[in-house]
Amino acid sequence: MIKILRIIAFFLFIGCHLAFLLSILFEKVNNFWLISGILISTALITYAYYHKNIQEEEYFFDDLQDIVYISLGALLTYFISVDLEFGSVIAAGFTGTLASYLPNIFRKTWIQRVPVAAYCGAFVGMTAPAVSSGYTFIIFSAFLTGALFISAKNVFNGFGGKLGTIAFGGVALSSLIVYLLF
Template sequence: MNKILKAIAFFLFIGCHLAFLTSVLFEKVNNLWLILGVLCSSLFITYAYYHKSIQEEEHFLEDLQDIVYVSLGGLITYFISTDLEFGAVIAAGFTGTVASYLPSISKSSEWLKRTPVPLYCGAFVGMTAPSVSSGYSFIIFSCFLTGVLFISAKNVFNGFGGKLGTIAFGGVALSSLLIYLLF
């Protein structure tokens, strides 16, 4: 069962990257250099993903807390971005900075040591533009799906840059797709 979950997470993660690169292609399809660059990037990314070793960790019940942390990071960022009107980048930067200092509050607390990464992943969800989201209900749903993706991709692509942003992109894109298909 664990191998199946890893395989699903692996292909979902690659699918998110390919969906993002494909959307770039459809926006700028008239530029040959961009198309070649995206295709080369796709090949390199797939090759790197395939040859990366996977580190195993088992903490499933503790991982369920990560959904709450992702949601908290997303809601804080979205609130600062839209309601306080500071903008998405400032809001995500603030959330990430505050999250990075949480383990300093109590150095012996394992709970505080594990909060910064999922909070920052949620900050990427909170950066969703108000024109894409339909308010806090969309952000909560996206954060939940992103939290599930975060847990499933825990043992996949460690050491690769862009993992948290890709997971957040996948959660928001999946939320948009499900809402579009259901409503």
């Protein structure tokens, strides 16, 4: 079952990256060099993803904790951004900085997991109020992002943009579900 989730996560990440690249392509269709660069980038990303070594771990309780930390990071960032009106970049920076100091303050082994998950949640919390319908949407997006985060735990390590791509996938999937249901 875990292997199937890893394969699904693999194709979701490729799909997210291809969506980014295709959006650029459709915006600037007339530029030959841009189209060539996008095609080369797509080929290189797919090749790198395909040949990346995948290591499997199974820690159910730790995975649930990651979902909680992602949700807390998303909620804190959204609160600071929307309710306190500091803006999404400042809010995500504050959340990431706060989370990064927690392992130094509290020397517990479980708290070592907080910074990465909370920062992934900070990207979810950066969702614009025009896209999200409030805290319910942010919590739903955080749970979907947590599921993606868990399924891609040991996949794509060393690739830049992993947390942002995971958060984008969770928010985009949430938006699609909300759009289809309502």
